[in-house]
Amino acid sequence: HSALTQPASVSGSPGQSITISCTGTNSDVGGYNYVSWYQQHPGKAPKLIICEVNNRPSGVSDRFSGSKSGNTASLTISGLQAEDEADYYCISYTSTTTLYVFGTGTKVTV
Amino acid sequence: QVQLVESGGGVVQPGRSLRLSCGASGFTFTSYAMHWVRQAPGKGLEWVAVISYDGNNKYYADFVKGRFTLSRDNAKKTHYLQMDSLRPEDTALYYCARPRVAAGIDAFDVWGQGTMVIVSS
Numbered sequence: 075h076s077a078l079t080q081p082a083s084v085s086g087s088p089g090q091s092i093t094i095s096c097t098g099t100n101s102d103v104g105g106y107n108y109v110s111w112y113q114q115h116p117g118k119a120p121k122l123i124i125c126e127v128n129n130r131p132s133g134v135s136d137r138f139s140g141s142k143s144g145n146t147a148s149l150t151i152s153g154l155q156a157e158d159e160a161d162y163y164c165i166s167y168t169s170t171t172t173l174y175v176f177g178t179g180t181k182v183t184v
Numbered sequence: 185q186v187q188l189v190e191s192g193g194g195v196v197q198p199g200r201s202l203r204l205s206c207g208a209s210g211f212t213f214t215s216y217a218m219h220w221v222r223q224a225p226g227k228g229l230e231w232v233a234v235i236s237y238d239g240n241n242k243y244y245a246d247f248v249k250g251r252f253t254l255s256r257d258n259a260k261k262t263h264y265l266q267m268d269s270l271r272p273e274d275t276a277l278y279y280c281a282r283p284r285v286a287a288g289i290d291a292f293d294v295w296g297q298g299t300m301v302i303v304s305s
Binding site: 077106108109112114119120121122125126131161163165167171172173174175176177178179 | 223228229233234279292293
C-alpha cells in the first residue's frame with residue numbers, strides 16, 4: 075500500500091498561515107474519518123496534534139486545525155511561529171491489509 | 185506518568201533475528217492495543233504492526249508480514265516485536281505507540297523514545 079502523498083516542504087513567515095495536504099484514496103483518507111497528524115522535531119518522537127480529521131487533543135495549540143475533502147486531508151497552521159518548524163506527518167486508517175498508512179512527510183520551515 | 189520504554193535494538197547481520205520489547209507504565213496496559221512504528225535514518229514514519237489488548241488479533245504491514253511477529257505479556261506490561269529474516273531495509277528507529285482510547289481505531293498519543301535497529305554485515 076503506497077504512502078499518502080504530502081508536499082516535501084512548505085515554508086512561511088512568522089505570523090502567516092500555511093496548509094499541508096495529505097492525498098490518499100477511497101480506501102484510506104476518503105473512506106474514513108481516521109486521519110491524524112503528527113509533528114516531529116529533530117531527534118524527538120512524534121507528537122499528536124490532530125486526530126479524527128479535525129480534533130485537537132488537549133494541550134495542543136488552537137493554531138493547528140485539520141480538515142478533509144474527498145481523498146485529501148489538510149493541516150493548517152495559523153500564526154506561524156518559529157517553534158512550528160518541524161516535520162509533519164499524516165496517517166490514515168486503511169481498508170487494505172496494511173491497517174494504517176503514513177504520509178510521506180512535510181518539512182515546515184519558518 | 186504514562187510511559188513507554190523500548191529496548192532490544194542493536195546491530196545484526198542480514199538474515200538474523202532480533203526481539204524488541206516495549207514496557208508500559210502509568211496506564212491500564214491490559215486495556216490497550218499497542219502499535220509499532222519505524223523510521224529509517226533521514227526518512228519518514230512507517231506503520232509496522234499492531235497487537236490487540238488481549239493478544240488475539242495482530243496486523244502487520246505488508247513489508248514485514250511473515251518475518252515479524254507480535255506478542256504481549258500483560259502480566260509484565262510488555263509487548264514484543266520478534267523480527268526474523270532481517271534485511272538491510274529494516275534498519276530504522278523502532279517506536280512503540282499507544283492509541284488515545286482503549287477500544288477501536290484511534291490516533292497514537294503516547295510514544296516511546298525508540299530503539300535503533302541496524303541490519304548490516
